[in-house]
Amino acid sequence: MYKSLLRPLLFRFDPEAIHNFSYTAIKTGLKAPLSDKLSQKLFCLQDARLERKLFGLSFPNPVGLAAGFDKNAQLVDEMARFGFGFLEIGTVTPRPQPGNDQPRLFRLPQDGALLNRMGFNNQGVEVAAARLKRRTSNIIIGGNIGKNKNTPNEEALRDYEYCFDHLYDVVDYFVVNVSSPNTPDLRALQDKEPLRFLLQALQQRNASKIKAKPLLLKIAPDLNEEQLKDIVEIAVETKLDGIIATNTTISREGLKTTVASLDKMGNGGISGKPLGARATEVIRYLRRNLPESIRIIGVGGIMNAEDALEKLAAGADLVQLYTGFIYEGPALIKQINKKILEGKLSKQ
Numbered sequence: 001m002y003k004s005l006l007r008p009l010l011f012r013f014d015p016e017a018i019h020n021f022s023y024t025a026i027k028t029g030l031k032a033p034l035s036d037k038l039s040q041k042l043f044c045l046q047d048a049r050l051e052r053k054l055f056g057l058s059f060p061n062p063v064g065l066a067a068g069f070d071k072n073a074q075l076v077d078e079m080a081r082f083g084f085g086f087l088e089i090g091t092v093t094p095r096p097q098p099g100n101d102q103p104r105l106f107r108l109p110q111d112g113a114l115l116n117r118m119g120f121n122n123q124g125v126e127v128a129a130a131r132l133k134r135r136t137s138n139i140i141i142g143g144n145i146g147k148n149k150n151t152p153n154e155e156a157l158r159d160y161e162y163c164f165d166h167l168y169d170v171v172d173y174f175v176v177n178v179s180s181p182n183t184p185d186l187r188a189l190q191d192k193e194p195l196r197f198l199l200q201a202l203q204q205r206n207a208s209k210i211k212a213k214p215l216l217l218k219i220a221p222d223l224n225e226e227q228l229k230d231i232v233e234i235a236v237e238t239k240l241d242g243i244i245a246t247n248t249t250i251s252r253e254g255l256k257t258t259v260a261s262l263d264k265m266g267n268g269g270i271s272g273k274p275l276g277a278r279a280t281e282v283i284r285y286l287r288r289n290l291p292e293s294i295r296i297i298g299v300g301g302i303m304n305a306e307d308a309l310e311k312l313a314a315g316a317d318l319v320q321l322y323t324g325f326i327y328e329g330p331a332l333i334k335q336i337n338k339k340i341l342e343g344k345l346s347k348q
């Protein structure tokens with residue numbers, strides 16, 4: 001129903017306006033009487049064979065919502081009802097910031113893709129933390145943290161630490177985001193020395209807490225092999241719990257959308273189908289080169305169940321999606337979990 005009725009209607013309007021409208025629609029729709037039972041039946045699949053134990057956490061299934069959809073933790077209780085095994089909020093920054101000027105989100109329907117240059121628009125970590133404190137569902141939550149646009153890279157650690165401290169009590173794992181293409185110079189923090197410095201310091205802070213939380217790094221798909229090698233080295237050295245591969249790409253290769261249309265849209269990161277193969281390649285590289293103890297969350301271009309299986313087969317322990325949710329609707333999560341049960345990837 002989503003693809004045949006709802007999507008053609010929604011796709012007629014500005015993508016960001018629809019995104020905001022969908023928030024309200026989801027919130028209101030799921031308050032309706034019997035909606036709880038209905039969403040359980042339509043979207044959820046509970047089966048012990050889907051469970052994944054990693055980072056000392058028990059994920060009821062391996063399909064999560066990627067960062068960026070619920071930046072401000074406004075929809076946690078609602079998204080939990082679409083059958084996800086976990087949700088990632090953020091990216092949050094210490095201070096609220098408006099992000100880049102609109103329009104900053106575009107659809108590329110011929111490519112099954114989105115282009116965004118949101119620029120970490122968010123209400124600030126304290127607002128997100130307060131909302132998470134009030135949540136009623138017990139779904140696993142990842143906190144994706146970043147730095148404010150006007151914080152120079154030399155002072156970035158302070159921003160990450162601020163977010164880490166403010167989310168510490170309300171999230172189950174952390175993601176250090178240094179891979180968004182839409183905050184100027186952010187990706188320079190993926191370079192060997194700044195990355196080592198940042199992760200070492202965050203792990204020290206983590207160790208000073210009563211109980212350390214799993215710390216993951218989210219990387220770009222545009223890194224070359226040399227850079228991926230450095231990432232592996234630092235992940236081992238700083239004892240990361242996992243890597244999330246990948247964020248959106250700045251590559252425009254192989255797109256069906258015309259160059260003229262792309263030029264009109266301007267800068268930004270591409271997500272969805274065109275990203276799929278590269279994200280899988282990065283996952284495969286990481287799995288071959290990381291020790292087993294460092295886990296991988298695979299994300300990028302999961303538009304159907306087969307795409308998710310491909311990521312798992314390449315070595316991902318869990319998967320996440322964003323653009324697939326926009327194009328295919330909430331039924332996709334159950335479809336993926338069903339396919340995992342049918343395939344060889346469920347627990348024996």
Ligand SMILES: Cc1cc2nc3c(=O)[nH]c(=O)nc-3n(C[C@H](O)[C@H](O)[C@H](O)COP(=O)(O)O)c2cc1C
Binds near residue numbers: 091116320
């Ligand atoms: C509109 C939009 C906003 C996003 N915002 C964030 C963000 O704030 N932090 C982050 O780590 N990733 C962000 N992402 C990247 C996604 O989490 C994901 O890594 C990427 O879109 C690839 O997955 P997909 O092909 O399933 O969309 C965003 C993606 C989109 C489309």
